[in-house]
Amino acid sequence: xxxxxxxxxxxxxxxxxxxxxxxxxxxxxxxxxxxxxxxxxxxxxxxxxxxxxxxxxxxxxxxxxxxxxxxxxxxxxxxxxxxxxxxxxxxxxxxxxxxxxxxxxxxxxxxxxxxxxxxxxxxxxxxxxxxxxxxxxxxxxxxxxxxxxxx
Amino acid sequence: xxxxxxxxxxxxxxxxxxxxxxxxxxxxxxxxxxxxxxxxxxxxxxxxxxxxxxxxxxxxxxxxxxxxxxxxxxxxxxxxxxxxxxxxxxxxxxxxxxxxxxxxxxxxxxxxxxxxxxxxxxxxxxxxxxxxxxxxxxxxxxxxxxxxxxxxxxxxxxxxxxxxxxxxxxxxxxxxxxxxxxxxxxxxxxxxxxxxxxxxxxxxxxxxxxxxxxxxxxxxxxxxxxxxxxxxxxxxxxxxxxxxxxxxxxxxxxxxxxxxxxxxxxxxxxxxxxxxxxxxxxxxxxxxxxxxxxxxxxxxxxxxxxxxxxxxxxxxxxxxxxxxxxxxxxxxxxxxxxxxxxxxxxxxxxxxxxxxxxxxxxxxxxxxxxxxxxxxxxxxxxxxxxxxxxxxxxxxxxxxxxxxxxxxxxxxxxxxxxxxxxxxxxxxxxxxxxxxxxxxxxxxxxxxxxxxxxxxxxxxxxxxxxxxxxxxxxxxxxxxxxxxxxxxxxxxxxxxxxxxxxxxxxxxxxxxxxxxxxxxxxxxxxxxxxxxxxxxxxxxxxxxxxxxxxxxxxxxxxxxxxxxxxxxxxxxxxxxxxxxxxxxxxxxxxxxxxxxxxxxxxxxxxxxxxxxxxxxxxxxxxxxxxxxxxxxxxxxxxxxxxxxxxxxxxxxxxxxxxxxxxxxxxxxxxxxxxxxxxxxxxxxxxxxxxxxxxxxxxxxxxxxxxxxxxxxxxxxxxxxxxxxxxxxxxxxxxxxxxxxxxxxxxxxxxxxxx
Numbered sequence: 016x017x018x019x020x021x022x023x024x025x026x027x028x029x030x031x032x033x034x035x036x037x038x039x040x041x042x043x044x045x046x047x048x049x050x051x052x053x054x055x056x057x058x059x060x061x062x063x064x065x066x067x068x069x070x071x072x073x074x075x076x077x078x079x080x081x082x083x084x085x086x087x088x089x090x091x092x093x094x095x096x097x098x099x100x101x102x103x104x105x106x107x108x109x110x111x112x113x114x115x116x117x118x119x120x121x122x123x124x125x126x127x128x129x130x131x132x133x134x135x136x137x138x139x140x141x142x143x144x145x146x147x148x149x150x151x152x153x154x155x156x157x158x159x160x161x162x163x164x165x166x
Numbered sequence: 167x168x169x170x171x172x173x174x175x176x177x178x179x180x181x182x183x184x185x186x187x188x189x190x191x192x193x194x195x196x197x198x199x200x201x202x203x204x205x206x207x208x209x210x211x212x213x214x215x216x217x218x219x220x221x222x223x224x225x226x227x228x229x230x231x232x233x234x235x236x237x238x239x240x241x242x243x244x245x246x247x248x249x250x251x252x253x254x255x256x257x258x259x260x261x262x263x264x265x266x267x268x269x270x271x272x273x274x275x276x277x278x279x280x281x282x283x284x285x286x287x288x289x290x291x292x293x294x295x296x297x298x299x300x301x302x303x304x305x306x307x308x309x310x311x312x313x314x315x316x317x318x319x320x321x322x323x324x325x326x327x328x329x330x331x332x333x334x335x336x337x338x339x340x341x342x343x344x345x346x347x348x349x350x351x352x353x354x355x356x357x358x359x360x361x362x363x364x365x366x367x368x369x370x371x372x373x374x375x376x377x378x379x380x381x382x383x384x385x386x387x388x389x390x391x392x393x394x395x396x397x398x399x400x401x402x403x404x405x406x407x408x409x410x411x412x413x414x415x416x417x418x419x420x421x422x423x424x425x426x427x428x429x430x431x432x433x434x435x436x437x438x439x440x441x442x443x444x445x446x447x448x449x450x451x452x453x454x455x456x457x458x459x460x461x462x463x464x465x466x467x468x469x470x471x472x473x474x475x476x477x478x479x480x481x482x483x484x485x486x487x488x489x490x491x492x493x494x495x496x497x498x499x500x501x502x503x504x505x506x507x508x509x510x511x512x513x514x515x516x517x518x519x520x521x522x523x524x525x526x527x528x529x530x531x532x533x534x535x536x537x538x539x540x541x542x543x544x545x546x547x548x549x550x551x552x553x554x555x556x557x558x559x560x561x562x563x564x565x566x567x568x569x570x571x572x573x574x575x576x577x578x579x580x581x582x583x584x585x586x587x588x589x590x591x592x593x594x595x596x597x598x599x600x601x602x603x604x605x606x607x608x609x610x611x612x613x614x615x616x617x618x619x620x621x622x623x624x625x626x627x628x629x630x631x632x633x634x635x636x637x638x639x640x641x642x643x644x645x646x647x648x649x650x651x652x653x654x655x656x657x658x659x660x661x662x663x664x665x666x667x668x669x670x671x672x673x674x675x676x677x678x679x680x681x682x683x684x685x686x687x688x689x690x691x692x693x694x695x696x697x698x699x700x701x702x703x704x705x706x707x708x709x710x711x712x713x714x715x716x717x718x719x720x721x722x723x724x725x726x727x728x729x730x731x732x733x734x735x736x737x738x739x740x741x742x743x744x745x746x747x748x749x750x751x752x753x754x755x756x757x758x759x760x761x762x763x764x765x766x767x768x769x770x771x772x773x774x775x776x777x778x779x780x781x782x783x784x785x786x787x788x789x790x791x792x793x794x795x796x797x798x799x800x801x802x803x804x805x806x807x808x809x810x811x812x813x814x815x816x817x818x819x820x821x822x823x824x825x826x827x828x829x830x831x832x833x834x835x836x837x838x839x840x841x842x843x844x845x846x847x848x849x850x851x852x853x854x855x856x857x858x859x860x861x862x863x864x865x866x867x868x869x870x871x872x873x874x875x876x877x878x879x880x881x882x883x884x885x886x887x888x889x890x891x892x893x894x895x896x897x898x899x900x901x902x903x904x905x906x907x908x909x910x911x912x913x914x915x916x917x918x919x920x
Binding site: 030031034035038041042043045046047048049050051052053054055058060087088089092095100103104107108109110111112113114115116119134137138139141142143145147149150151152153154155 | 239240368370379380381386392417418449451519567598600834857865867869870
């Protein structure tokens with residue numbers, strides 16, 4: 016039996032300990048804000064936080080989140096008003112929107128470490144998150160807006 | 167699109183008479199009608215329904231149906247904005263409903279950058295009809311002339327007396343009036359437009375940013391099981407023998423089931439294979455790994471991309487089917503002068519939508535209900551019906567949000583797979599494609615080999631141009647013996663090259679398809695415009711001229727191109743009438759000229775690792791020029807600091823969504839140019855995931871794209887696709903300017919630049 020705290024709530028899991036966290040979130044908890052994009056940690060659509068660090072939930076086994084604290088996009092803010100979410104809306108970042116929760120989750124972990132990121136630092140940090148619609152320049156702008164608000 | 171008062175008849179096959187439905191809606195609790203409403207929508211059961219796209223309720227809510235699919239263009243918001251503007255509705259009182267698949271909505275294939283082109287008028291008429299009826303109802307109630315009344319922001323006002331009635335208060339009375347004839351409608355003057363051409367936000371913005379938005383991947387049904395399919399590795403293959411013992415041992419796996427291979431031609435049929443059905447996506451994936459299958463690989467088992475490339479390029483050296491002819495290129499070449507020629511090559515490309523294909527289907531009592539991220543819900547109905555031997559009207563297709571489309575999700579093979587498995591198992595089935603499935607079993611953008619040859623006089627003027635193109639055609643989808651392209655592919659950069667050259671011939675050579683071929687964002691323009699506009703740049707350099715100035719000279723004077731007199735009998739023109747949407751080279755010149763001004767063209771001398779390139783094209787009836795700036799570092803790594811996209815797309819409804827499409831097109835163009843390549847050996851696709859099929863990431867995409875929208879009152883043109891074609895040659899031309907290296911074969915990742 017694996018215990019894991021997700022968005023402040025204790026959850027238990029007794030299935031295959033090798034199953035990635037992504038499928039526990041999506042198929043068992045119906046928390047579908049975390050997306051399946053590649054299953055190999057290559058696109059970032061499944062990004063969540065484990066003890067505050069951005070991880071790829073599609074390649075993180077349930078056994079590796081035992082006893083840990085997980086935050087998903089559903090738990091990022093109470094009312095969808097995290098500075099990044101507000102900046103995302105202000106800049107009209109999303110097109111199809113599928114990758115955006117992963118982008119926001121990755122950016123949120125990044126901004127906790129770097130309060131005044133440069134373009135290059137943002138590009139380096141975010142280059143693991145693919146957006147096939149090509150919203151990168153708006154993502155970069157929104158991260159800067161949010162960084163200012165959070166500073 | 168004609169409009170009729172659907173409040174007076176059954177709507178979309180409903181079981182109630184219209185009057186009863188209206189009455190029932192007033193008396194019965196919401197839940198009693200939930201099922202009906204799920205099928206027919208609230209717009210359909212509203213008190214005032216002047217159009218199948220719009221309804222107004224007595225509480226003032228305006229329901230607007232989007233029958234087109236949302237894959238990132240913003241169309242789910244933009245078409246309703248058109249109707250809301252003409253209705254002069256308060257946008258906060260508008261609720262958008264996603265239409266199910268139904269032929270009565272008209273064309274629903276969200277493809278070809280045609281949603282606004284095709285439905286601007288219908289949505290405008292829907293809004294104007296409702297407004298007219300509301301004004302008439304108010305005038306009747308007050309006993310005044312309708313000409314003294316004005317509709318504004320959800321309220322009708324009698325101007326002389328100042329009396330007011332809200333749209334909600336008027337809805338029932340207005341619903342009893344006849345719908346005005348389209349020719350009797352008066353549209354709002356441009357000066358009074360409230361939403362058209364103004365900045366708006368997409369309806370799903372907050373849901374997307376908080377993870378609440380529902381994509382196909384996110385749908386669930388009670389009792390649902392998950393499926394993953396092992397498909398024949400070679401196109402046209404089939405299962406010879408199968409051992410599922412180990413698969414069935416995997417925890418969570420319920421059963422396996424076979425899917426028959428397609429009967430040629432491949433159309434939208436499933437590829438066939440063996441499905442593993444389980445109680446979670448993960449268990450289905452794991453079980454699939456344990457299947458032991460021997461395949462019959464069939465006729466494509468020896469297909470090899472390297473060999474095929476040689477064949478395409480050899481064919482391009484030989485005369486092909488003439489698809490356009492001006493003057494006599496052979497005579498012009500025989501005269502001598504400076505001859506320039508070059509071969510170009512673009513490999514197969516995959517769509518790689520962020521959300522891989524996925525479908526949920528539920529077979530019950532001979533009918534199917536499906537929840538699908540699809541660009542083409544009516545094709546879902548037809549395809550599922552065909553696969554199960556039922557009627558299309560017995561297939562209900564709910565359209566979710568799409569995590570990207572780019573043409574892949576017009577082809578509903580994946581929905582047929584889910585429906586077949588639901589019928590076999592008796593359970594609702596959610597069928598999930600892995601990324602590997604997506605890249606290995608796509609309907610690929612065609613590989614193409616092209617040959618260009620030109621003659622130039624002693625002043626550097628191009629006097630003759632031969633353009634040959636050889637590619638496996640999309641027509642192989644419906645014709646297994648297909649060897650040639652058709653007018654849709656020719657009309658995308660092959661028989662509509664806009665250059666004013668006295669001798670020009672375009673030809674198409676034969677090629678057989680060995681994989682499924684489909685359309686991908688901007689389609690044949692990708693290879694034709696890449697090669698054509700790269701070659702135009704080669705000619706400029708051969709003539710010792712500035713590339714921008716030379717492209718303008720090639721285009722020549724502003725004129726409407728007369729394709730008929732140039733041997734193009736069936737010019738496609740993106741399905742539009744040529745009278746309404748002619749090819750106007752003045753508009754093409756203008757975007758190029760503006761691109762030159764905006765980018766400061768000519769101010770900095772290229773070379774030493776810095777370069778700038780330009781290209782322009784018309785596609786989907788819109789005119790676009792791209793300028794791309796590149797830096798190539800000492801390791802040969804290419805950076806794209808800045809690009810300019812100048813677009814004349816005619817009238818603009820939603821400017822921010824137009825800008826976002828052109829920003830995105832630059833990124834997709836960068837993916838195609840830098841790294842896009844699908845290749846096969848032994849008939850099998852070699853790429854598997856984003857490590858072997860890289861797409862542009864933030865640190866590879868253009869750092870900044872400036873979009874300039876040309877002010878235009880022309881009819882609305884396409885927006886989603888036209889930004890892609892000119893970007894790719896503009897990029898290649900920039901790299902040449904920076905390095906002196908002409909890359910004629912995509913992607914650039916295969917070439918060493920230093």
